[in-house]
Amino acid sequence: MKIPPRELTTPDGRAYTIRSARPSEAGKVLDHAWRVRAEPEVSVEDQDEFRCDADQLRGILKTALEADNGFFLIAAAGDDIVATLSVAGGRHAKVRHVGEIGVSVRAGWRRRGVARRLLEVTIEHARAAPALRRLSLEVFARNTAAIRLYESQGWAHEGRRRGHVRIGDRDEDVLLMGLLL
Numbered sequence: 001m002k003i004p005p006r007e008l009t010t011p012d013g014r015a016y017t018i019r020s021a022r023p024s025e026a027g028k029v030l031d032h033a034w035r036v037r038a039e040p041e042v043s044v045e046d047q048d049e050f051r052c053d054a055d056q057l058r059g060i061l062k063t064a065l066e067a068d069n070g071f072f073l074i075a076a077a078g079d080d081i082v083a084t085l086s087v088a089g090g091r092h093a094k095v096r097h098v099g100e101i102g103v104s105v106r107a108g109w110r111r112r113g114v115a116r117r118l119l120e121v122t123i124e125h126a127r128a129a130p131a132l133r134r135l136s137l138e139v140f141a142r143n144t145a146a147i148r149l150y151e152s153q154g155w156a157h158e159g160r161r162r163g164h165v166r167i168g169d170r171d172e173d174v175l176l177m178g179l180l181l
């Protein structure tokens with residue numbers, strides 16, 4: 001799905017646009033994804049395990065534009081990508097109506113409402129998409145920032161995978177959350 005641009009400003013006056021990522025922006029999206037994987041507490045995939053290249057990502061962005069059950073949003077400030085939110089629709093018939101969410105905001109842009117706006121745009125367009133009936137996500141149980149955000153937007157707690165990730169010598173739980181559209 002192609003999501004049209006929405007012009008926004010943070011409370012401290014930074015202008016940005018939420019819109020679908022273009023396949024030609026694959027390099028910048030990749031750079032953003034790589035940076036986020038430097039944070040050990042938020043993603044299952046570590047930075048040194050990140051193998052996606054610009055060609056693969058170009059394909060992912062093109063597929064997202066063509067899909068009726070998914071999309072790939074960016075928050076762009078000038079030429080910079082400061083946040084991304086992907087909705088990956090299920091590939092099998094029985095789960096085509098499920099969109100799996102992944103969201104991240106660049107460190108210097110956090111606590112300015114960018115993720116909240118991205119999720120609002122996402123929920124609005126997902127509700128309008130006949131092919132989608134629910135959104136799902138997984139979040140590390142210690143990621144209180146993300147969990148508070150999802151709870152504040154009506155996402156339900158749907159389960160806990162105990163000890164599902166191992167960070168150093170620590171076993172950590174992962175929470176399953178969902179939103180019916």
Ligand SMILES: CC(C)(COP(=O)(O)OP(=O)(O)OC[C@H]1O[C@@H](n2cnc3c(N)ncnc32)[C@H](O)[C@@H]1OP(=O)(O)O)[C@@H](O)C(=O)NCCC(=O)NCCS
Binds near residue numbers: 104113140144149
């Ligand atoms: C989680 C994340 C996406 C939030 O992005 P953000 O743009 O900073 O979030 P927002 O400014 O829109 O905040 C929305 C709400 O989330 C919660 N929140 C965000 N950051 C928080 C923090 N550091 N501590 C506590 N609550 C926090 C608050 O409820 C906040 O609302 P408020 O500002 O009115 O109190 C961002 O911290 C991030 O990219 N983290 C790394 C990647 C990640 O964890 N992704 C989610 C994986 S499931």
